[in-house]
Every structure is written in C-alpha cells, then in structure tokens.
Amino acid sequence: MPPRLRSPNFPCAATSSPSIRSQPTAHRSRASREFSQTTCQHATLRRRRFYDWLNGHGSLLKEPLPGSTNYLGAYDRYGNLVRAPPGWTRKTQEEEVKVEEPKTDEAEAEPDKETPEGQEAVDELEMAVRREEEKNKDTRKQKDDDKLPPETAEDLRPFPLNKHFRSQPVLSEELREAIYRRVARDGASVSLASVEFGVSNERVGAVVRLKQIEKEWIAQGKKLALPYAKAVLAMVPTTPYIDPSLPSNKGKRPITHEAINDLIVHPATRQQLFVPVSESRQFTRVDAGKAFDNDLLPADDRIPHPELVQAERDIASGLSLQQRRQLAEERMEQELERKKQIELKRQEALKRVKTVSGRRWDFVFEDVSVESVGRDGRSAKGVGWRYGFPHEDRKKGQVKIPTKVEA
Amino acid sequence: MVLRIRLARFGKSHAPFYNIVVAHARTARNSKPLEVLGTYNPIPQPPRPGDTNGRPWKDIKLDSSRARYWVGVGAQPSDTVWRLLSMVGILEPKFRVGQIKSQVVRADSAAKSLIPPRTISTPPAETQTA
Numbered sequence: 001m002p003p004r005l006r007s008p009n010f011p012c013a014a015t016s017s018p019s020i021r022s023q024p025t026a027h028r029s030r031a032s033r034e035f036s037q038t039t040c041q042h043a044t045l046r047r048r049r050f051y052d053w054l055n056g057h058g059s060l061l062k063e064p065l066p067g068s069t070n071y072l073g074a075y076d077r078y079g080n081l082v083r084a085p086p087g088w089t090r091k092t093q094e095e096e097v098k099v100e101e102p103k104t105d106e107a108e109a110e111p112d113k114e115t116p117e118g119q120e121a122v123d124e125l126e127m128a129v130r131r132e133e134e135k136n137k138d139t140r141k142q143k144d145d146d147k148l149p150p151e152t153a154e155d156l157r158p159f160p161l162n163k164h165f166r167s168q169p170v171l172s173e174e175l176r177e178a179i180y181r182r183v184a185r186d187g188a189s190v191s192l193a194s195v196e197f198g199v200s201n202e203r204v205g206a207v208v209r210l211k212q213i214e215k216e217w218i219a220q221g222k223k224l225a226l227p228y229a230k231a232v233l234a235m236v237p238t239t240p241y242i243d244p245s246l247p248s249n250k251g252k253r254p255i256t257h258e259a260i261n262d263l264i265v266h267p268a269t270r271q272q273l274f275v276p277v278s279e280s281r282q283f284t285r286v287d288a289g290k291a292f293d294n295d296l297l298p299a300d301d302r303i304p305h306p307e308l309v310q311a312e313r314d315i316a317s318g319l320s321l322q323q324r325r326q327l328a329e330e331r332m333e334q335e336l337e338r339k340k341q342i343e344l345k346r347q348e349a350l351k352r353v354k355t356v357s358g359r360r361w362d363f364v365f366e367d368v369s370v371e372s373v374g375r376d377g378r379s380a381k382g383v384g385w386r387y388g389f390p391h392e393d394r395k396k397g398q399v400k401i402p403t404k405v406e407a
Numbered sequence: 408m409v410l411r412i413r414l415a416r417f418g419k420s421h422a423p424f425y426n427i428v429v430a431h432a433r434t435a436r437n438s439k440p441l442e443v444l445g446t447y448n449p450i451p452q453p454p455r456p457g458d459t460n461g462r463p464w465k466d467i468k469l470d471s472s473r474a475r476y477w478v479g480v481g482a483q484p485s486d487t488v489w490r491l492l493s494m495v496g497i498l499e500p501k502f503r504v505g506q507i508k509s510q511v512v513r514a515d516s517a518a519k520s521l522i523p524p525r526t527i528s529t530p531p532a533e534t535q536t537a
Contacts, residue, residue: 355464356494356514361451362464365495370442370470383468384426384443385417 065090068148069167069235073157083149156237167237171199171207171257173229175241179204180211191305198256201304261305268293307331408432410482412474412492414447415440424448427469427488429477444477445469447491471495 057079064070065081076082081090156167171179179197182188183204190208194201217224239257242249275291277283285298300306310331314324354365373382380386392398409432416436418424425447428440451463458464475497478484484492486502493500493507500507 351518354495354514354518356510357462358510360463362462363491363494364464364466365471366466366468368445368468368470370444370473373443382443383470384428384446385415385424387439 060090064234065148069151069156069158069237071156071158071167072160074151074155081148083152083155085149088148151237169237169239169257170233171203172238172240173233174243175199175239175257176207176211178241178243179207183208184212191307194260195305195308197254198258198260200258200260200262203258261303261308263299263303266292266296266302268296410441410477410480411485412444412477412482412488413485414487422450427474427491429482432483442473442477444474467491469495471497 057075057077060075060079061070061072068074074082081088153166157163157165158167159165175197179193179199182193182196183190188196190201190204193199194204197204199207214224239255242252242254244250244252244254269292271292273291275283277287285300289296289298300309303309307328311324311328314327319327352367354367356363356365368383370383373379378386378388393400410429411432412427412429413436414425415428415430416423416425426440426443427445427447429442429444430438430440434440445468446466448466451465454461454463469491474492478492478497484498489498489501490507492498494511496511
C-alpha cells in the first residue's frame with residue numbers, strides 16, 4: 001500500500017515507473033507541491049510530446065516575429081518558417097533592434113514593397129497588382145536576401161488542424177484615420193467613401209462613429225488603451241492604407257478590403273418558390289421581388305451601391321469618358337438635392353415643435369391649426385377627440401395589436 | 408357669460424386624454440365647445456427613436472395663435488391650461504414662476520441653436536452645447 005503522504009525528498013516519478021524519468025525540465029516544478037495529495041499522473045506520450053514541442057519548436061513562438069502574425073500555421077512540423085527563403089535565419093533580439101531603425105525609413109521610402117498582409121486575391125485586378133508586386137520583389141531580392149516575404153493565404157491559419165479557417169484582415173489604423181478624414185473633414189458621403197476605400201457601407205459608418213468617439217475622448221483627456229490596440233493589430237492581418245498624395249503611390253488603386261456590393265439576403269427570400277409563369281410573359285427581377293413579398297424591392301435596388309452598376313452600364317453602352325462623368329455627376333447632384341429636401345423637411349418639422357424640458361419629462365408642443373376640422377367642424381382630420389362620434393375601438397375588425405414599432 | 412379655456416377629459420379609464428377647449432364656463436365638461444384649440448396627452452411617451460437624451464415626453468398639440476386670440480378677448484384659462492400656456496410664452500407663469508421662466512428660456516435658446524444647420528466639419532461641437 002502506497003503511503004498517502006509523500007515526502008518532498010522523493011519525487012513521485014522515482015516511485016512509480018522508470019520510464020517517467022526522462023521527463024522534460026519544465027515539468028519538474030510539480031514535485032515541489034508537497035501539499036498535493038493526488039496520485040502521480042503518468043507521463044503519457046502526448047504529454048511528453050507536448051513538452052518536447054514546448055522546449056523545441058514552440059519556443060520559437062515565444063518571441064513574436066516583427067511584422068508577422070505569429071500563427072502556428074506559418075510553421076511546418078519541424079519548426080521551420082514555411083515562407084522563409086532557404087538561406088533565411090532568424091535574427092537574435094539585439095540584431096533586430098539594430099536593423100529596426102533603417103528598416104522603417106526604407107518602408108516609408110518604398111511602401112510598395114510592403115504587400116498587404118492577409119489579402120486574399122478577390123478579383124483579377126487585384127491579382128494583377130499582386131503579380132506586379134511579386135515581380136518587383138524578385139528584382140529586389142538580391143538587395144535584401146534576409147528579408148521575409150509577406151504572408152500568403154496558407155500562412156494565415158491560426159489553427160493548424162482547421163485548414164479551412166483563414167484569418168481575415170482588419171482595417172489598419174492609417175486606413176481608419178483616412179476614412180474618418182474623408183467623411184468628417186471633406187464631407188464625403190458614406191457610400192462615396194465606401195467606394196473609394198473598398199470598405200462596406202456599414203463598416204465606414206462604424207469607423208466614423210468610433211473615430212469620433214475616440215477624438216472626443218482624447219479631447220476630454222481620457223486615457224486610451226493604445227498599447228493594447230497596437231499589440232492586437234500586430235497579431236492580425238491588416239489592410240494597409242495607400243496614400244494617393246505620396247508621389248511613390250501615383251497611379252495606384254486602394255487595396256479592396258472586402259466586397260462592397262453584395263446583396264444582403266432578405267428574410268422574405270429565404271423560402272423556395274415555384275411561380276408558374278406563362279411563356280409569353282416577361283418575368284423580370286422586379287417581378288421576382290414581388291413574388292417573394294409584395295413590398296420587396298428588386299435586387300437591383302437593394303444592393304448597397306446601385307450607382308456602380310449604372311456606371312458599368314454606361315461603359316457597356318459605349319459612352320465616352322466625358323459623357324459618363326457628366327451623367328454620374330448629374331446623378332450625384334440629384335441624390336444630393338433629394339437629401340437636402342429631406343433635411344429641409346426635417347428642419348421644418350422641428351421648427352413646428354417646441355420642447356420645454358421639465359423635471360422628469362419634456363413637454364413637446366406641436367403647432368396645429370383649428371381650421372383643420374373644416375367648416376362644419378366634423379372632419380376626421382380635425383384636432384382632438386371628435387364630438388358626436390362614438391369611439392370605434394370595440395367594433396369588429398379593429399386591430400389593436402401594434403403592427404409597427406419605431407426603433 | 409364667462410369664457411374659459413379648459414381641458415375636456417376623453418380617453419378611457421386609466422388612460423386619460425384631454426382636449427384643450429374654449430367653452431362657456433357653465434357648460435358641462437365634455438359638451439360641445441366653441442372651439443378645440445388642441446390636445447394634451449398627460450401620459451409620458453417613451454423616448455423617440457432619434458432622441459439622444461432618452462427622455463420621456465408629453466405630447467401637446469396647440470394652435471397657439473388661436474389661443475393668443477382667445478386670451479386676448481378675455482377667456483380665462485384654468486390652472487392646468489395656464490401652466491401649459493405659460494410654457495409656450497402666451498401667459499405669464501402663475502405657478503413656480505422662476506422654474507417655468509428658466510424652462511422657457513432654455514427651450515428658446517435650444518430652438519435658436521437648432522435652426523442654422525451646422526457644417527459637417529465640426530461634428531463634436533454639437534455634443535458640447537447639449
């Protein structure tokens with residue numbers, strides 16, 4: 001019968017089985033827990049492998065590579081960085097610090113060398129740009145042999161067992177700042193900024209709102225968690241900002257962050273429909289929308305950027321650049337005019353209302369006209385409860401359940 | 408005959424709703440008045456969707472020019488109506504004078520600040536004035 005309490009002089013490994021003596025050093029700390037009464041666990045194969053990994057290849061991940069996401073998927077099973085060129089060796093920390101300063105200058109001088117990390121090629125244009133960059137890289141390869149190539153899509157897998165999960169890029173700090181400046185300072189509309197930066201409407205809205213809060217906090221003197229933000233952004237792939245004002249970026253297009261013109265799936269369209277239609281009838285997308293729901297707009301009107309489709313149509317119809325530009329400007333002016341009218345109406349409505357704030361609630365005075373009751377004073381449009389008419393809420397067919405909620 | 412500006416109670420039990428009416432003083436409360444000036448819903452409504460302050464509000468509809476006329480020709484507002492009319496500046500406040508006056512001043516300044524549309528370049532300034 002084994003003693004219930006072990007003396008600290010005898011590590012449990014010595015008493016159980018000789019095979020456990022080859023335990024790695026990291027595990028030894030357990031022996032010092034003399035208060036523990038649990039029986040000694042067997043060092044399984046898995047456990048041994050785990051410690052082997054921890055002391056071997058895993059130790060590479062302890063210190064993150066600068067400018068890399070440090071994902072497990074970027075290393076092969078022997079602990080080699082997959083994308084590294086054959087002669088590449090990782091520098092020690094002192095060397096890295098030494099190289100750091102000239103490296104930043106270099107990056108500013110030739111930013112085109114830095115390809116977007118984690119950008120999966122979405123369309124052929126992007127691919128072409130990427131290929132060009134690759135070519136440039138090849139020419140520069142002689143110059144900096146020790147420099148790491150950018151991460152490929154395979155390197156962006158944080159979970160090695162889940163081959164299908166790829167880490168998606170987030171907006172970089174500079175890009176977010178540029179979006180905010182474009183919308184808040186230059187007064188560009190959200191959809192225009194969305195097209196220009198290749199970021200979806202919702203994301204542009206969120207960026208502007210959050211940036212505004214950030215500026216307010218800075219103005220109030222609140223402390224921001226900048227080191228945290230910096231650390232997180234260093235660990236995930238980001239979409240860089242290509243500043244068109246720099247001479248080195250001339251003629252370059254901004255890197256698309258995501259597909260901006262995707263059709264949002266409307267709940268009404270989730271069902272499968274079989275609509276018999278006579279052959280002679282034209283069944284368009286408008287009809288398809290109506291088939292799902294009477295109020296459903298056709299897909300052409302529900303996409304975030306219908307103006308892009310219109311622009312493509314103009315190209316297809318063979319209009320010259322001048323004409324196309326003119327048409328687009330006209331359309332934009334119409335849109336602005338419409339928005340101005342809506343804003344005017346809102347202002348008018350606000351002017352008619354006077355708000356007096358009390359202790360617990362506001363008194364909202366709306367101006368009405370007594371003339372609205374009409375000459376005989378019996379019009380249903382008149383102000384107030386009507387005289388001489390019974391209330392109809394007990395009648396049949398009166399719907400009292402609210403059919404609409406304003407939110 | 409004395410003319411009064413007063414409230415006429417409509418609505419249901421536990422759900423009051425008032426018409427602001429001009430009527431002869433000796434007629435019944437809900438009898439047909441000379442004129443309906445507006446309505447007063449004393450139940451606070453939940454904050455409106457666009458409201459940033461998130462305060463409940465009481466809905467009052469009032470034809471203020473007609474109210475001014477009736478006051479000018481000698482109609483006598485009831486206490487409650489006096490309180491409401493003093494909020495829009497038709498009458499001198501009778502109850503809690505200082506408080507009502509300051510409320511009116513604040514509402515006026517808020518309305519004035521609202522009318523010139525702000526430029527987009529200075530979005531954070533709006534929050535500081537509120």
